Amino acid sequence: MDIQTPSGNTSDTRRFRIAFIVAFSFALLLWVFHLVEYLSEFDFTQFGIYPRRALGLVGILCAPFIHASVSHLFANTPPLIVIGTMLLYGYPRASKVFLPIVYLGSGFSVWLFAREAYHIGASGLAFGMLLFVFTIGALRWERRTIAISLLVFFLYGGMISGVIPGAREISFESHLSGALIGILLAFLLRHLDPESPRKQYSWEHEETESDDYDWPDRN
Numbered sequence: 001m002d003i004q005t006p007s008g009n010t011s012d013t014r015r016f017r018i019a020f021i022v023a024f025s026f027a028l029l030l031w032v033f034h035l036v037e038y039l040s041e042f043d044f045t046q047f048g049i050y051p052r053r054a055l056g057l058v059g060i061l062c063a064p065f066i067h068a069s070v071s072h073l074f075a076n077t078p079p080l081i082v083i084g085t086m087l088l089y090g091y092p093r094a095s096k097v098f099l100p101i102v103y104l105g106s107g108f109s110v111w112l113f114a115r116e117a118y119h120i121g122a123s124g125l126a127f128g129m130l131l132f133v134f135t136i137g138a139l140r141w142e143r144r145t146i147a148i149s150l151l152v153f154f155l156y157g158g159m160i161s162g163v164i165p166g167a168r169e170i171s172f173e174s175h176l177s178g179a180l181i182g183i184l185l186a187f188l189l190r191h192l193d194p195e196s197p198r199k200q201y202s203w204e205h206e207e208t209e210s211d212d213y214d215w216p217d218r219n
Contacts, residue, residue, distance in 0.1 A: 023081045027077050037066075045068070049111050051112065051113070064107075065122070079156050093193045098128075105177070109173075124177060124178035128178035130160075133148060133149060139186060163175045163179050
């Protein structure tokens, strides 16, 4: 039988709901951008990251919102929502530092080192979140963090193969840079969030009461 206060349950549920809303809203924003591109019949690809060109720097901010097709966007949407929710829910403090760094850092890495072509899409961000959540869970080794890591890895662990060069039209550089930044930041930010409170069981309270009882001396 678990001992847990109602306020703790309410706070936990509220935090999860907010995390989901934020992650879902970001994914929805990507669809709005793609819809605007489709209706305007204007190619947003030119606002992607083009390595080592001054104008390509604009893509560091814009590229995650630009997708080549509906299938490209659809492939990124579920991991952004699921992993994003787990990240914001499990590591609210670390995520405030992690997200802007992986967003800008993965884009800048692509601008510095990637092939000369337009690099677009939010997959670098998704890979960063995936490796961050999995790595930090292994480092902290708490019940909740391990559960989050295993869930995310079970659902999207297959994405990791995307860091290996494959099809020419796929930016493995974005995947790789996001993944490396995610792993690095997991090591640096692993202590930023407090440890999850350990559940207490009824028998533990009984043991404590028994230990505190002043037993009579026996001669």
